[in-house]
Amino acid sequence: xxxxxxxxxxxxxxxxxxxxxxxxxxxxxxxxxxxxxxxxxxxxxxxxxxxxxxxxxxxxxxxxxxxxxxxxxxxxxxxxxxxxxxxxxxxxxxx
Amino acid sequence: xxxxxxxxxxxxxxxxxxxxxxxxxxxxxxxxxxxxxxxxxxxxxxxxxxxxxxxxxxxxxxxxxxxxxxxxxxxxxxxxxxxxxxxxxxxxxxxxxxxxxxxxxxxxxxxxxxxxxxxxxxxxxxxxxxxxxxxxxxxxxxxxxxxxxxxxxxxxxxxxxxxxxxxxxxxxxxxxxxxxxxxxxxxxxxxxxxxxxxxxxxxxxxxxxxxxxxxxxxx
Amino acid sequence: xxxxxxxxxxxxxxxxxxxxxxxxxxxxxxxxxxxxxxxxxxxxxxxxxxxxxxxxxxxxxxxxxxxxxxxxxxxxxxxxxxxxxxxxxxxxxxxxxxxxxxxxxxxxxxxxxxxxxxxxxxxxxxxxxxxxxxxxxxxxxxxxxxxxxxxxxxxxxxxxxxxxxxxxxxxxxxxxxxxxxxxxxxxxxxxxxxxxxxxxxxxxxxxxxxxxxxxxxxxxxxxxxxxxxxxxxxxxxxxxxxxxxxxxxxxxxxxxxxxxxxxxxxxxxxxxxxxxxxxxxxxxxxxxxxxxxxxxxxxxxxxxxxxxxxxxxxxxxxxxxxxxxxxxxxxxxxxxxxxxxxxxxxxxxxxxxxxxxxxxxxxxxxxxxxxxxxxxxxxxxxxxxxxxxxxxxxxxxxxxxxxxxxxxxxxxxxxxxxxxxxxxxxxxxxxxxxxxxxxxxxxxxxxxxxxxxxxxxxxxxxxxxxxxxxxxxxxxxxxxxxxxxxxxxxxxxxxxxxxxxxxxxxxxxxxxxxxxxxxxxxxxxxxxxxxxxxxxxx
Numbered sequence: 001x002x003x004x005x006x007x008x009x010x011x012x013x014x015x016x017x018x019x020x021x022x023x024x025x026x027x028x029x030x031x032x033x034x035x036x037x038x039x040x041x042x043x044x045x046x047x048x049x050x051x052x053x054x055x056x057x058x059x060x061x062x063x064x065x066x067x068x069x070x071x072x073x074x075x076x077x078x079x080x081x082x083x084x085x086x087x088x089x090x091x092x093x094x095x
Numbered sequence: 096x097x098x099x100x101x102x103x104x105x106x107x108x109x110x111x112x113x114x115x116x117x118x119x120x121x122x123x124x125x126x127x128x129x130x131x132x133x134x135x136x137x138x139x140x141x142x143x144x145x146x147x148x149x150x151x152x153x154x155x156x157x158x159x160x161x162x163x164x165x166x167x168x169x170x171x172x173x174x175x176x177x178x179x180x181x182x183x184x185x186x187x188x189x190x191x192x193x194x195x196x197x198x199x200x201x202x203x204x205x206x207x208x209x210x211x212x213x214x215x216x217x218x219x220x221x222x223x224x225x226x227x228x229x230x231x232x233x234x235x236x237x238x239x240x241x242x243x244x245x246x247x248x249x250x251x252x253x254x255x256x257x258x259x260x261x262x263x264x265x266x267x268x269x270x271x272x273x274x275x276x277x278x279x280x281x282x283x284x285x286x287x288x289x290x291x292x293x294x295x296x297x298x299x300x301x302x303x304x305x306x307x308x309x310x311x312x313x314x
Numbered sequence: 315x316x317x318x319x320x321x322x323x324x325x326x327x328x329x330x331x332x333x334x335x336x337x338x339x340x341x342x343x344x345x346x347x348x349x350x351x352x353x354x355x356x357x358x359x360x361x362x363x364x365x366x367x368x369x370x371x372x373x374x375x376x377x378x379x380x381x382x383x384x385x386x387x388x389x390x391x392x393x394x395x396x397x398x399x400x401x402x403x404x405x406x407x408x409x410x411x412x413x414x415x416x417x418x419x420x421x422x423x424x425x426x427x428x429x430x431x432x433x434x435x436x437x438x439x440x441x442x443x444x445x446x447x448x449x450x451x452x453x454x455x456x457x458x459x460x461x462x463x464x465x466x467x468x469x470x471x472x473x474x475x476x477x478x479x480x481x482x483x484x485x486x487x488x489x490x491x492x493x494x495x496x497x498x499x500x501x502x503x504x505x506x507x508x509x510x511x512x513x514x515x516x517x518x519x520x521x522x523x524x525x526x527x528x529x530x531x532x533x534x535x536x537x538x539x540x541x542x543x544x545x546x547x548x549x550x551x552x553x554x555x556x557x558x559x560x561x562x563x564x565x566x567x568x569x570x571x572x573x574x575x576x577x578x579x580x581x582x583x584x585x586x587x588x589x590x591x592x593x594x595x596x597x598x599x600x601x602x603x604x605x606x607x608x609x610x611x612x613x614x615x616x617x618x619x620x621x622x623x624x625x626x627x628x629x630x631x632x633x634x635x636x637x638x639x640x641x642x643x644x645x646x647x648x649x650x651x652x653x654x655x656x657x658x659x660x661x662x663x664x665x666x667x668x669x670x671x672x673x674x675x676x677x678x679x680x681x682x683x684x685x686x687x688x689x690x691x692x693x694x695x696x697x698x699x700x701x702x703x704x705x706x707x708x709x710x711x712x713x714x715x716x717x718x719x720x721x722x723x724x725x726x727x728x729x730x731x732x733x734x735x736x737x738x739x740x741x742x743x744x745x746x747x748x749x750x751x752x753x754x755x756x757x758x759x760x761x762x763x764x765x766x767x768x769x770x771x772x773x774x775x776x777x778x779x780x781x782x783x784x785x786x787x788x789x790x791x792x793x794x795x796x797x798x799x800x801x802x803x804x805x806x807x808x809x810x811x812x813x814x815x816x817x818x819x820x821x822x823x824x825x826x827x828x829x830x831x832x833x834x835x836x837x838x839x840x841x842x843x844x845x846x847x848x849x850x851x852x
Binding site for chain 2: 012070
């Protein structure tokens with residue numbers, strides 16, 4: 001439940017991880033990994049977003065309904081992205 | 096569920112008790128954030144398609160960004176998220192002065208973010224990177240496609256900045272409510288719900304930063 | 315028979331004067347504010363339809379110029395879709411009934427509810443501004459690059475009107491979702507909820523998940539048009555088809571925003587007038603949810619000829635066929651409910667029957683055009699026009715009128731004149747079919763949509779269609795007249811004139827401002843028919 005009071009130490013820990021990740025993503029951006037650069041950048045961003053959602057936004061301690069809303073919104077974003085890309089990525093298959 | 100004998104002044108007439116009211120407003124904010132995910136989602140999809148089509152123009156466009164400004168702003172927003180989380184904690188524990196201090200720090204950080212953003216916009220304006228007839232870009236071969244990048248850049252960061260401004264308005268209300276005693280240890284839900292919004296705006300930036308500033312750095 | 319009287323205190327006499335309405339937070343009064351506003355837009359949008367059908371009586375373009383004709387069908391579409399059909403049932407009947415049906419005092423956020431109405435009105439004002447500054451000629455779909463580069467009409471005010479009204483829709487959906495989750499009376503479990511609530515819940519999900527994408531798309535169109543930013547402009551390497559993807563990601567599910575609430579209304583009416591438990595309650599409930607989800611997976615069937623990849627077209631085609639399954643489940647279950655029921659042919663039941671038949675025709679022709687091969691033949695012809703009018707008018711509007719009649723005694727406390735109502739239901743059914751059935755044939759024969767002139771061999775069918783439209787117009791005016799009349803002169807209805815189940819019938823008609831004298835406790839499944847008829851039934 002949201003009655004759960006998160007100790008401030010957790011917040012400081014998450015903050016430290018977020019700052020480290022920001023430094024890491026900037027550093028990696030200058031290293032040539034080819035196609036993996038964008039993957040690494042988005043993976044770090046997704047990780048940062050996840051810990052913000054879980055700890056700063058208290059979802060870790062929330063009801064199943066809150067989880068369902070979070071997962072549902074990402075699922076619908078996935079529908080939009082996947083089916084649109086499904087068109088764009090297959091356009092060149094028949095010439 | 097405990098019966099409340101003396102209804103709290105914060106209890107709206109349509110609810111049975113504060114617990115129900117709190118759950119309703121928290122759920123309401125989460126559903127609202129869902130709409131925000133899909134709102135920015137349309138932009139991310141557009142970005143994704145054109146990034147696939149024109150990788151060179153997007154990489155070249157991102158190299159024009161001021162990376163120090165973007166990185167600093169990321170740090171500023173993450174710090175403001177921390178102070179926001181601490182503000183919610185102060186509200187939960189009933190520490191009114193600490194709550195107000197953290198809200199003020201959060202708002203100041205938000206203003207710093209907008210200030211840096213405004214400086215960036217000014218730079219880009221001076222360099223003719225605003226899409227339209229006056230748009231200039233080197234190499235000339237990428238000029239057309241780079242306009243797609245900069246159009247997305249301005250709309251994405253512009254809407255993000257607009258959300259920041261709305262967030263600052265929300266925080267001003269919260270500061271007012273904390274000051275006049277509306278916010279209590281029993282009724283701190285407005286702070287919590289505003290915090291959800293603030294963190295969401297932070298998350299949008301967490302994705303905008305690599306997509307707009309970092310993708311072309313390694314070339 | 316004991317004489318019925320209106321209750322001494324109800325929401326209609328709790329305060330008089332303009333302020334008590336414009337500043338109200340009562341969901342029932344807000345529902346009536348919406349009713350007034352959408353009725354205005356319905357007749358405004360309808361007047362454009364009248365002009366369109368008048369123009370099409372004769373083959374040459376003799377009544378209006380081609381530019382004016384383009385504006386007529388655009389304004390007809392924009393107003394009917396965004397300002398009538400989408401808010402129709404959710405904002406009026408939904409607003410009125412959601413708290414009553416779950417046993418709550420109000421929606422979770424009454425102030426937000428009132429704000430939604432003002433946002434709707436603001437969006438409407440933008441659209442009227444677009445209208446008086448010369449109208450828009452892009453079609454209600456605002457396809458780029460025509461809308462962003464070529465059109466010289468009031469695209470921006472109209473797009474902003476839609477953008478703004480979208481937020482009304484989002485906030486209404488949000489309010490319903492939170493209310494249904496958090497405000498149910500003790501004992502009102504999910505599977506004790508009336509099916510109307512399931513359909514409103516599914517509709518709200520679509521509003522909340524789809525509308526933001528339309529909002530951002532309209533914003534991008536505006537930015538491209540005004541600021542000369544590039545998003546869909548081919549000159550900069552942009553893709554106009556991407557606009558269509560984003561637009562239909564909302565606008566296809568929007569069809570389910572229109573028709574799902576009508577399905578909910580039909581479930582209530584069929585159960586009440588067949589005196590039977592609805593057949594397969596859970597199937598009907600989950601079918602609503604399935605439609606809400608599957609409805610988001612099919613938008614690409616609007617892009618078959620627009621340049622989307624043939625593989626995407628195949629996937630979207632297969633997914634489109636799947637939506638037929640939950641829709642058919644509902645139709646079969648209503649039919650099974652009627653089987654061996656003791657059916658009373660009251661006006662709402664006539665509308666419900668009209669809905670089932672017309673929706674089935676609309677749905678089955680939808681299967682035709684879900685198939686890529688057939689769709690290539692009829693794309694942008696009157697076949698498409700006929701198909702979606704069977705869904706939106708034959709389906710959604712029939713359900714809306716049925717629901718309005720069914721709950722009118724609850725809303726107003728008075729009965730409408732039954733035989734006149736039956737007559738006008740018949741007129742509407744006849745007029746509707748005469749208007750739109752010939753359009754299937756016209757489209758199949760190859761008459762394209764959005765032209766103000768046509769070859770002479772199409773005239774007979776067009777004259778039939780226009781004749782039907784005039785009958786339909788009369789059919790809509792009669793209920794408008796007698797419902798207004800009944801507000802003052804109708805017979806007193808009593809709490810439960812139909813002998814129907816459901817919490818809304820346990821409170822007085824009209825209900826008190828706080829809905830129930832004390833919070834009801836629910837102990838039963840819904841649709842506990844046959845009930846004892848409380849008042850004059852039949």
